[in-house]
Amino acid sequence: MARYELNDDSVVVVIGTGAGGGTLANELCQKGVKVVLLEAGKRLSPEEFVNDEWAAFVQTAWLDKRTTSGSWRVARDFPNLPAWICKTVGGSTVHWAGASLRFQEHEFKTRTVYGEIGGATLLDWPIGLSDLEPYYAKAEAKMGVTRTHGIPGLPGNNNFKVMYTGAKRLGYKIVHTGRMAINSRERDGRSHCLQIGFCFQGCKSAAKWSTLYTEIPAAEATGRLELRAECQALQIQHDANGKITGVLYADKDGKQHVQKARVVCVACNAIESPRLLLNSASSKYPDGLANSSGQVGRNYMRHTTGSVYATFDRPVHMFRGTTMAGIIMDEAGHDPKRGFAGGYELETLSLGLPFMAAFLDPGAWGREFTRKLEGYAHMAGMWIVGEDMPQATNRVTLHPTEKDRFGLPIPNVHFDDHPNDIAMRAHAYRQGAAVYLAAGAREVHEVPPYPSTHNLGTNRMSARPQDGVCNAFGQTWDHKNLFISDGSQFTTGAAENPTLTIVALAIRQAEYLADQMAKNAI
Amino acid sequence: MKRVLDRRLFLRTAASATATVITAGGAVVIAASNGAWAMTLSTFDATTARVLLVMTRHLYPHDMLGDVYYAEVVESLDKKAKADPGLAKTIREGVAGLDRATGVPWLQLSPGGQVEALKAIETSPFFQTVRGETVVGLYNNKLVWHHFGYQGSSAEFGGYLHRGFQDAGWTMQPDAEASPPSPA
Numbered sequence: 001m002a003r004y005e006l007n008d009d010s011v012v013v014v015i016g017t018g019a020g021g022g023t024l025a026n027e028l029c030q031k032g033v034k035v036v037l038l039e040a041g042k043r044l045s046p047e048e049f050v051n052d053e054w055a056a057f058v059q060t061a062w063l064d065k066r067t068t069s070g071s072w073r074v075a076r077d078f079p080n081l082p083a084w085i086c087k088t089v090g091g092s093t094v095h096w097a098g099a100s101l102r103f104q105e106h107e108f109k110t111r112t113v114y115g116e117i118g119g120a121t122l123l124d125w126p127i128g129l130s131d132l133e134p135y136y137a138k139a140e141a142k143m144g145v146t147r148t149h150g151i152p153g154l155p156g157n158n159n160f161k162v163m164y165t166g167a168k169r170l171g172y173k174i175v176h177t178g179r180m181a182i183n184s185r186e187r188d189g190r191s192h193c194l195q196i197g198f199c200f201q202g203c204k205s206a207a208k209w210s211t212l213y214t215e216i217p218a219a220e221a222t223g224r225l226e227l228r229a230e231c232q233a234l235q236i237q238h239d240a241n242g243k244i245t246g247v248l249y250a251d252k253d254g255k256q257h258v259q260k261a262r263v264v265c266v267a268c269n270a271i272e273s274p275r276l277l278l279n280s281a282s283s284k285y286p287d288g289l290a291n292s293s294g295q296v297g298r299n300y301m302r303h304t305t306g307s308v309y310a311t312f313d314r315p316v317h318m319f320r321g322t323t324m325a326g327i328i329m330d331e332a333g334h335d336p337k338r339g340f341a342g343g344y345e346l347e348t349l350s351l352g353l354p355f356m357a358a359f360l361d362p363g364a365w366g367r368e369f370t371r372k373l374e375g376y377a378h379m380a381g382m383w384i385v386g387e388d389m390p391q392a393t394n395r396v397t398l399h400p401t402e403k404d405r406f407g408l409p410i411p412n413v414h415f416d417d418h419p420n421d422i423a424m425r426a427h428a429y430r431q432g433a434a435v436y437l438a439a440g441a442r443e444v445h446e447v448p449p450y451p452s453t454h455n456l457g458t459n460r461m462s463a464r465p466q467d468g469v470c471n472a473f474g475q476t477w478d479h480k481n482l483f484i485s486d487g488s489q490f491t492t493g494a495a496e497n498p499t500l501t502i503v504a505l506a507i508r509q510a511e512y513l514a515d516q517m518a519k520n521a522i
Numbered sequence: 523m524k525r526v527l528d529r530r531l532f533l534r535t536a537a538s539a540t541a542t543v544i545t546a547g548g549a550v551v552i553a554a555s556n557g558a559w560a561m562t563l564s565t566f567d568a569t570t571a572r573v574l575l576v577m578t579r580h581l582y583p584h585d586m587l588g589d590v591y592y593a594e595v596v597e598s599l600d601k602k603a604k605a606d607p608g609l610a611k612t613i614r615e616g617v618a619g620l621d622r623a624t625g626v627p628w629l630q631l632s633p634g635g636q637v638e639a640l641k642a643i644e645t646s647p648f649f650q651t652v653r654g655e656t657v658v659g660l661y662n663n664k665l666v667w668h669h670f671g672y673q674g675s676s677a678e679f680g681g682y683l684h685r686g687f688q689d690a691g692w693t694m695q696p697d698a699e700a701s702p703p704s705p706a
Contacts, residue, residue, distance in 0.1 A: 168694060195682040377671025
């Protein structure tokens with residue numbers, strides 16, 4: 001591993017080791033760029049992961065206090081846990097399910113295709129599908145996505161078989177075991193999937209792609225990466241001209257350091273990334289860095305979600321095997337006849353008994369609840385993931401009074417469902433229930449959204465500086481050597497799970513960044 | 523927690539157990555008279571513990587589970603209360619409030635009356651604290667999992683690839699395009 005001096009201002013500092021930051025760091029190192037990679041969490045190995053929901057949650061989740069506001073149900077059920085994302089090397093690629101879907105063409109130009117929707121701040125992306133297609137292909141190859149590059153699909157588990165049965169009886173056409181960044185065959189020195197069933201708890205067989213054991217070791221092998229784990233970025237610093245000069249961070253003992261930098265890339269997920277920019281406010285930039293548009297922290301999206309679980313007469317044992325084991329894609333298109341703009345995917349999901357008790361009907365108690373839970377072994381489950389409307393007031397802000405252990409304001413996450421979100425969720429609940437009833441369910445449960453796993457849009461890219469925080473390469477409009485490298489740069493959210501697009505954007509950004517550095521443009 | 527009887531005996535006897543209280547060296551030991559379960563308490567008095575034992579079962583009632591599992595939740599709460607005086611106070615005052623609500627000690631109410639009294643306080647910090655502890659603690663107890671058909675950790679058994687991940691025979695059989703074969 002490389003070692004860089006704190007005053008070495010020739011390095012690129014990447015903050016965050018997940019899908020965006022981990023990939024970007026590796027891509028840069030492969031191109032000869034020197035990278036210091038900061039990560040707030042610890043470095044674990046797959047051997048240390050545990051097949052135990054609460055223990056794994058404590059081991060990997062970002063548990064620093066956050067607050068919530070708004071009418072979303074998460075604010076009531078989990079007031080201090082707006083998001084279920086990770087603080088560990090690998091970031092949320094440790095916890096993600098592996099679904100790797102390309103966005104659809106129209107999803108890059110929603111303002112044009114959907115038109116004006118009251119209350120929504122829809123905006124076309126400054127790029128289209130054709131710009132991203134070559135990078136999608138590279139990302140799929142890198143991640144080993146099934147059903148791409150000749151890689152076979154995964155075998156479907158019981159949970160998938162139940163979904164398939166109902167979907168086929170209902171007439172759905174695009175139903176299969178998904179495009180997953182989980183090895184269906186040994187590949188890239190990693191095992192094939194053993195159907196362990198604890199994808200969310202860190203994959204012990206490393207069959208699921210995570211930057212922890214792919215991108216990061218590959219970057220280390222170049223001799224150009226210095227990973228500093230348990231180092232939390234506190235502030236991004238700049239000079240009198242607005243040029244970014246370095247990052248103030250705290251190491252595991254709480255000791256603070258400043259790492260000088262030629263370029264800083266922010267990839268802390270869409271709550272911490274805007275928080276870091278806002279917490280970097282200075283006399284020159286009283287509203288925070290990269291925020292001349294006022295868009296930092298705004299347009300927070302989390303996908304329109306919810307789950308449908310159903311209880312059957314015969315056993316399912318949904319927990320056996322891949323957590324996200326299959327998909328119905330028929331509802332993913334934009335079909336305003338359904339009464340809403342955008343579309344949604346239906347993807348199988350399972351929870352173990354401990355999390356099922358916590359999430360099936362948060363706050364519920366008594367015999368009616370326990371009767372449902374006693375049907376656990378006979379349950380199948382699916383998750384709704386659909387495009388939600390960006391809104392200016394759905395927003396990450398700094399808490400006015402509460403501070404973290406470093407004395408910095410904690411983030412508040414405000415979210416109100418847009419009427420389009422509510423209409424979509426209602427449609428998806430109905431369709432999900434219809435699938436399970438067609439498969440013979442005796443009881444269907446509409447399960448409210450979990451804490452957000454897809455956090456997007458809070459530093460969005462735009463064609464014009466006044467509409468967003470960064471340009472089509474994630475380069476901030478206000479500081480040419482400051483980049484946004486995670487899902488916070490998404491202009492809109494699309495119906496698909498975001499990781500593949502985050503990785504594709506990171507590969508593309510690395511190309512641009514290395515080129516700009518070579519030209520001495522930054 | 524001491525398990526002094528085998529599981530079948532627990533299950534047969536636990537629900538009807540009455541309790542014996544022993545005070546020893548500052549700690550309170552409360553035990554089912556038939557020996558099905560015992561709690562060692564450092565913070566709560568015996569009455570508080572018995573209220574919590576009955577309350578946790580009302581919150582998440584499973585006839586298939588013996589009192590021993592609910593007792594473990596109470597014991598864990600007692601341990602936390604020792605380290606957190608604010609929590610101890612919330613519990614103490616909450617239990618006192620339950621008794622005050624009808625003027626009759628809550629434990630003397632009928633089961634239906636006990637549930638009614640709990641419903642009346644379900645937004646209180648006391649109720650929410652006990653509910654939160656129970657929903658996490660009860661279902662996180664590995665010993666209850668098999669009652670629900672949940673198998674827990676699987677990596678040490680090689681996952682489910684050769685252990686029934688596709689064994690539901692009652693569904694349609696997906697075609698090979700939708701669900702390709704497993705690796706050889």
